Amino acid sequence: METCPSEPSDSGSPLKTMVDTAEAEQLLRQGLGKRMVRGDGINRSTAVSGDSDMLSGGIHHYEQITQSAQSQRLKRFLTTTVMPVFLLAFTPNLVVIIWYTVIHCEGSYLKMLSVFSHRSILSGLSDMWSLMNYPSPVVIWTLVIYCVYALAMMKLLPGENVTGPVTPKGNVPVYKDNGFIYFVVTICLFWVLTICLHPFGISPSILYDKFDEVIYALNAFSLIFCAFLYIKGLLTPSSTDSGSSGNIIFDYYWGMELYPRVLGFDIKVFTNCRFGMMVWALLVCIHSVKSFELYGFVDSMFVSAFLQIMYITKFFWWESGYMRTIDIMLDRAGYYICWGCLVYVPSLYASVTFYLVSHPIHLGPVVTTIFLFLGALNIYINYAADVQKQEVRGANGNCLIWGRKPEIIRAKYQLENGDEKESILLASGWWGLSRHFHYIPEIMLAFFWSAPALFDNIMPYSYVIWLFILLTHRSYRDDTKCNKKYGLFWHQYCKKVPHKIVPYLF
Numbered sequence: 001m002e003t004c005p006s007e008p009s010d011s012g013s014p015l016k017t018m019v020d021t022a023e024a025e026q027l028l029r030q031g032l033g034k035r036m037v038r039g040d041g042i043n044r045s046t047a048v049s050g051d052s053d054m055l056s057g058g059i060h061h062y063e064q065i066t067q068s069a070q071s072q073r074l075k076r077f078l079t080t081t082v083m084p085v086f087l088l089a090f091t092p093n094l095v096v097i098i099w100y101t102v103i104h105c106e107g108s109y110l111k112m113l114s115v116f117s118h119r120s121i122l123s124g125l126s127d128m129w130s131l132m133n134y135p136s137p138v139v140i141w142t143l144v145i146y147c148v149y150a151l152a153m154m155k156l157l158p159g160e161n162v163t164g165p166v167t168p169k170g171n172v173p174v175y176k177d178n179g180f181i182y183f184v185v186t187i188c189l190f191w192v193l194t195i196c197l198h199p200f201g202i203s204p205s206i207l208y209d210k211f212d213e214v215i216y217a218l219n220a221f222s223l224i225f226c227a228f229l230y231i232k233g234l235l236t237p238s239s240t241d242s243g244s245s246g247n248i249i250f251d252y253y254w255g256m257e258l259y260p261r262v263l264g265f266d267i268k269v270f271t272n273c274r275f276g277m278m279v280w281a282l283l284v285c286i287h288s289v290k291s292f293e294l295y296g297f298v299d300s301m302f303v304s305a306f307l308q309i310m311y312i313t314k315f316f317w318w319e320s321g322y323m324r325t326i327d328i329m330l331d332r333a334g335y336y337i338c339w340g341c342l343v344y345v346p347s348l349y350a351s352v353t354f355y356l357v358s359h360p361i362h363l364g365p366v367v368t369t370i371f372l373f374l375g376a377l378n379i380y381i382n383y384a385a386d387v388q389k390q391e392v393r394g395a396n397g398n399c400l401i402w403g404r405k406p407e408i409i410r411a412k413y414q415l416e417n418g419d420e421k422e423s424i425l426l427a428s429g430w431w432g433l434s435r436h437f438h439y440i441p442e443i444m445l446a447f448f449w450s451a452p453a454l455f456d457n458i459m460p461y462s463y464v465i466w467l468f469i470l471l472t473h474r475s476y477r478d479d480t481k482c483n484k485k486y487g488l489f490w491h492q493y494c495k496k497v498p499h500k501i502v503p504y505l506f
């Protein structure tokens with residue numbers, strides 16, 4: 001699940017909040033003392049009993065405050081240490097579990113769980129790991145060559161310079177907007193190479209067969225890479241949007257820098273877009289090739305792959321918009337985002353077509369058409385909502401939303417350095433239905449590319465289930481973030497649009 005223990009969001013590190021708790025406790029003690037002294041002086045002439053009432057009331061109040069400070073400290077400990085430790089220990093195993101379920105348990109989580117029936121969780125997991133092969137040179141070289149290619153293309157491909165949103169420290173990151181062209185070039189190159197190498201018996205489907213090695217290599221690389229990012233953030237941060245929380249575990253998990261750059265390469269553009277999203281698309285193509293090699297054309301694979309590629313194409317088309325989302329504005333470059341995009345996205349996000357390779361299902365033309373239509377419709381709605389927000393802001397509110405003048409709130413907010421800024425909150429169109437209406441089509445579109453696997457197993461719905469949890473949690477996170485940022489203006493928006501995701505319900 002997505003976690004933001006400290007909501008370091010606008011203020012930066014969780015340290016501030018941890019210190020705040022202690023400071024608040026001290027201030028409250030002082031404040032209480034003052035009130036008691038004042039109470040002494042003021043009430044003496046009016047009510048003698050008032051003093052003792054105040055004293056006992058004060059002590060009671062003080063106990064309550066101490067208790068709440070303690071529970072806050074406990075909560076902070078859970079979210080900044082226990083949760084990260086759990087995720088660091090569990091998530092590398094999770095991707096192995098996914099692989100093991102598909103390859104060794106016919107895609108059944110029930111069969112997979114039987115591994116743990118007569119032994120401890122640790123020995124069950126170690127059995128799964130023992131089935132994984134160490135990365136062979138072909139896998140290592142493929143990954144290295146892909147990374148070098150992706151980095152080179154980041155520099156070489158043309159693209160306008162676009163700016164990200166102003167960061168809490170007042171920095172304005174600049175990105176080269178060449179994601180879409182990179183996506184098109186890479187997909188074309190993939191198919192050209194696949195066709196040209198076919199006569200020599202070389203197929204990209206080798207990466208399906210050796211996916212255990214891929215996971216191994218990605219896990220190992222990412223863990224080291226995140227350590228590198230931690231040290232880099234400590235010694236040579238790229239911008240003032242960085243800092244330590246004082247808790248090394250949390251810093252490793254959450255990251256030190258908002259947008260680190262190494263040799264001029266933006267790390268998040270690389271991990272999230274050029275690696276995570278692109279490798280997801282390539283894996284879908286690889287799974288389709290493998291399925292074709294095994295059975296020829298399979299309509300369920302076609303529906304799932306087509307919808308996923310359509311969704312990823314949309315992502316790259318809108319990449320500069322993505323650079324204005326929570327992942328970029330709020331989440332630092334640590335294990336959560338970097339391991340997530342380097343390992344979790346390739347393993348979980350591409351898991352439906354991974355499953356379909358060993359479960360060829362014939363849907364027939366009617367079901368195929370319905371799934372394709374509904375999936376594409378939801379991709380369109382999700383995209384339309386993302387773009388609507390961007391357009392209103394781009395046009396400074398001078399545009400039409402669903403044929404009408406948009407309802408907007410001009411929300412003022414302050415940067416950490418005290419500078420005042422203004423932003424537009426759209427309260428009509430998709431953004432007038434609920435505050436995150438676009439999460440509904442996001443979940444639905446994922447459902448329609450998973451449903452071709454039909455309903456024999458839960459496994460192909462792992463991504464939909466994950467998305468449901470992630471987006472529900474994200475709707476809270478975003479509310480907290482916007483509340484902190486816009487204060488009363490956000491309240492005004494919430495009054496107009498009272499529901500988080502589902503209109504009239506939630």
Ligand SMILES: NC(=O)C1=CN([C@@H]2O[C@H](COP(=O)(O)OP(=O)(O)OC[C@H]3O[C@@H](n4cnc5c(N)ncnc54)[C@H](OP(=O)(O)O)[C@@H]3O)[C@@H](O)[C@H]2O)C=CC1
Binds near residue numbers: 382424439478
């Ligand atoms: N497949 C996946 O794993 C996931 C996919 N997604 C998808 O990514 C896309 C981006 O989602 P997400 O990152 O959650 O961000 P959102 O698109 O929900 O954007 C949130 C930000 O938009 C601004 N905002 C909020 N309300 C309004 C409004 N009414 N008018 C104008 N601006 C507003 C705020 O930023 P500001 O500070 O600029 O005001 C807020 O922080 C979506 O399509 C989502 O479905 C998201 C998460 C996971």
Ligand SMILES: CC(C)CCC[C@@H](C)[C@H]1CC[C@H]2C3=CC=C4C[C@@H](O)CC[C@]4(C)[C@H]3CC[C@]12C
Binds near residue numbers: 091277322344345
């Ligand atoms: C530590 C892990 C268990 C959690 C890792 C989570 C991340 C991999 C994901 C968290 C948010 C995800 C994304 C947000 C928005 C996106 C836009 C969408 O159009 C495409 C997908 C994505 C980039 C998506 C990718 C995975 C996350 C970063």
